[in-house]
Amino acid sequence: MRQLCEKRKEEAGRQTKTLLDVRDEVFLHVYAPVLTAFVEWVLEKARREGKKRLYFLSRDGYLMYLAARRLAKERNSDIDIRYLKISRLAVSSADDHAIAYFRQEGLLDEVPYALVDSGWIGSLQLGLQRLLSYAAGKPVRLQGYYFGLYERPKGTAAKQYRHFYFGEKNIRRKLRFSNCLLEAVCSSPAGMAYGYRPVMGEETRFEAIESSGGNPNADTMERFSELLLTYVEAYLHEECRAGSGSVRQTRRTSLCMAGRLLQPMMGNPTRAEAKAFGSLLFSDRISEEALQPVAAVWREDDLKKLGVFHRLLVKTGIKDGVLPESAWMEGSIVRLGKNVRKYIRQERLHKGLSYLRKAVCR
Numbered sequence: 087m088r089q090l091c092e093k094r095k096e097e098a099g100r101q102t103k104t105l106l107d108v109r110d111e112v113f114l115h116v117y118a119p120v121l122t123a124f125v126e127w128v129l130e131k132a133r134r135e136g137k138k139r140l141y142f143l144s145r146d147g148y149l150m151y152l153a154a155r156r157l158a159k160e161r162n163s164d165i166d167i168r169y170l171k172i173s174r175l176a177v178s179s180a181d182d183h184a185i186a187y188f189r190q191e192g193l194l195d196e197v198p199y200a201l202v203d204s205g206w207i208g209s210l211q212l213g214l215q216r217l218l219s220y221a222a223g224k225p226v227r228l229q230g231y232y233f234g235l236y237e238r239p240k241g242t243a244a245k246q247y248r249h250f251y252f253g254e255k256n257i258r259r260k261l262r263f264s265n266c267l268l269e270a271v272c273s274s275p276a277g278m279a280y281g282y283r284p285v286m287g288e289e290t291r292f293e294a295i296e297s298s299g300g301n302p303n304a305d306t307m308e309r310f311s312e313l314l315l316t317y318v319e320a321y322l323h324e325e326c327r328a329g330s331g332s333v334r335q336t337r338r339t340s341l342c343m344a345g346r347l348l349q350p351m352m353g354n355p356t357r358a359e360a361k362a363f364g365s366l367l368f369s370d371r372i373s374e375e376a377l378q379p380v381a382a383v384w385r386e387d388d389l390k391k392l393g394v395f396h397r398l399l400v401k402t403g404i405k406d407g408v409l410p411e412s413a414w415m416e417g418s419i420v421r422l423g424k425n426v427r428k429y430i431r432q433e434r435l436h437k438g439l440s441y442l443r444k445a446v447c448r
Contacts (some may be wrong), residue, residue: 105361105365106341108362112351112363113314114317118313118318121149121319122314122317126157126342127250128140128150128202129157131308136164137166137197137200138164139198140200142170143170144171144274145276146204146272146273147203147204149274149310149314150272151167151312156318156322161294170193170201174210175278176294177213177217179281179310183281183284184282187294188214193214201229201230203232204232206232206265208235211230211246212239215227227246230247231250232250234253234260235247236260238254250340250341257442260441261438262350263353264352264353264415266370267363267417270364273307274307277298277300277301277376278296279296280296282294302367302377352414353430354420356420357420359417359419360420363380363417364380364414366380368380380413380417381412381413381418381421384412384419386422389444391410392433392436394436416430
């Protein structure tokens with residue numbers, strides 16, 4: 087990583103770092119090693135549980151898919167690595183075309199497989215499981231490997247929803263984590279799949295219908311894809327040089343490393359990090375409408391509304407008011423740059439109380 091970043095600095099000469107330079111360095115130092123560790127965990131988990139096929143789900147699973155394919159190829163793994171174009175909207179689209187596409191991609195094959203995705207509540211896995219059960223005429227039980235899970239669907243078995251970085255009860259890691267930021271960073275350059283249709287001229291083949299506008303962060307995603315594969319090649323080179331398996335980590339070591347890299351960047355970013363990554367466009371709506379920066383740009387008077395008790399009163403309806411919104415709250419606080427420590431603590435306390443309440447209620 088140091089060599090890659092030094093090369094970038096040499097190319098830039100003595101020029102001031104641009105936002106693109108910051109993105110490159112942070113991606114190489116934070117996201118590339120964390121994603122590689124997650125993929126290593128997925129591959130080992132799949133091997134131990136006898137999975138013969140892995141489906142990385144679009145679009146959050148795209149970078150993970152690229153890393154898994156390269157690692158599996160280098161190690162001559164017999165696990166089939168695939169990329170499935172899917173979304174909650176696509177699963178709820180015209181059933182016949184959706185079922186035909188999933189059948190074509192092998193989801194109804196008698197092969198032990200698992201889904202791989204970023205997370206967060208497992209609703210896509212449950213929706214797909216119901217659709218496949220309907221198509222098969224018998225119960226189908228899917229298994230998923232996730233980066234993190236805030237919760238899983240009620241009535242489901244824990245072994246169907248494996249998690250890497252955090253699960254339902256791990257409040258500590260959630261406090262300094264932003265799922266929306268990870269989604270913005272790990273997306274694919276292509277648009278969202280919102281349905282399926284027959285391939286023109288090949289009526290027995292089906293393809294995903296992707297949003298015509300594509301990904302508004304497409305250029306950045308292309309760059310991140312390039313950087314991740316560069317990192318994976320360096321990782322494999324080091325593995326070969328040091329001896330097979332010697333650079334791989336236990337899950338405990340991987341989790342420790344992931345926390346030490348992610349928590350400062352997500353939970354307390356620098357001004358440059360907040361601006362460079364916070365400007366990526368994001369939407370949490372199922373149809374991806376109303377795109378905005380993942381770290382929304384606030385006014386100074388928005389900060390007054392971030393007090394924990396004020397937010398609780400507004401959310402419970404005791405007090406009137408509109409709360410400032412952002413997909414990455416910490417990024418918005420740092421971008422504004424006023425009383426950063428105070429409001430970061432307020433946000434952390436608010437998150438902790440919210441997660442604790444959910445844990446108690448569940």
